[in-house]
Amino acid sequence: MIPTVDQALRDLLRKRLPDGTAVLLGAPAEPLAAVSLTLFGLRDDARGRSAGWDDVRDADGTLLGRRPPTRRYELSYVVQAHAGDAETEHDLLGQALIALTDEDTGLGYELRLGDLLPCERGFPPRAGFVLTVGAAYVPPIDTELARPADEMHMAVAKTVRPLAAPAGAKRWARKRIEEA
Numbered sequence: 001m002i003p004t005v006d007q008a009l010r011d012l013l014r015k016r017l018p019d020g021t022a023v024l025l026g027a028p029a030e031p032l033a034a035v036s037l038t039l040f041g042l043r044d045d046a047r048g049r050s051a052g053w054d055d056v057r058d059a060d061g062t063l064l065g066r067r068p069p070t071r072r073y074e075l076s077y078v079v080q081a082h083a084g085d086a087e088t089e090h091d092l093l094g095q096a097l098i099a100l101t102d103e104d105t106g107l108g109y110e111l112r113l114g115d116l117l118p119c120e121r122g123f124p125p126r127a128g129f130v131l132t133v134g135a136a137y138v139p140p141i142d143t144e145l146a147r148p149a150d151e152m153h154m155a156v157a158k159t160v161r162p163l164a165a166p167a168g169a170k171r172w173a174r175k176r177i178e179e180a
Contacts, residue, residue: 016098020033066145067138
């Protein structure tokens with residue numbers, strides 16, 4: 001799932017940044033115009049977790065398999081711009097910010113800005129922002145199923161049990177609670 005999110009973010013930025021701008025996972029080793037994405041946090045998002053397995057059926061209703069619950073994760077990235085001068089860095093960072101927070105990114109992921117600055121996370125002081133991506137992991141379908149039952153027998157009992165007498169002669173006393 002992480003490589004898929006990495007690639008989707010890189011593809012989106014490559015389409016929306018100026019030609020010749022590198023989009024890297026991590027800071028560039030040599031000086032060049034680039035936007036870097038550094039994954040620094042991964043958290044389980046229990047809010048989006050379903051409770052049980054889902055049945056997967058074909059068009060006729062035949063059970064093909066069962067799928068474990070989908071898991072949701074929050075991936076946090078530091079997005080930073082790298083260039084020869086601050087003006088170019090700020091321009092690249094602004095374009096990356098708009099590209100990643102646009103209403104219609106088309107990624108299918110929930111993207112939002114983080115609440116802390118990269119320097120508060122221990123990254124070098126450089127223009128940047130934290131981007132949190134909400135992504136789902138859909139487990140593969142389990143197709144190893146037991147054979148359907150050949151027969152099923154059901155019956156109804158004909159006897160009715162009498163009500164049991166109360167155990168002991170317990171009596172309830174009336175009590176009153178008063179608060180001062």
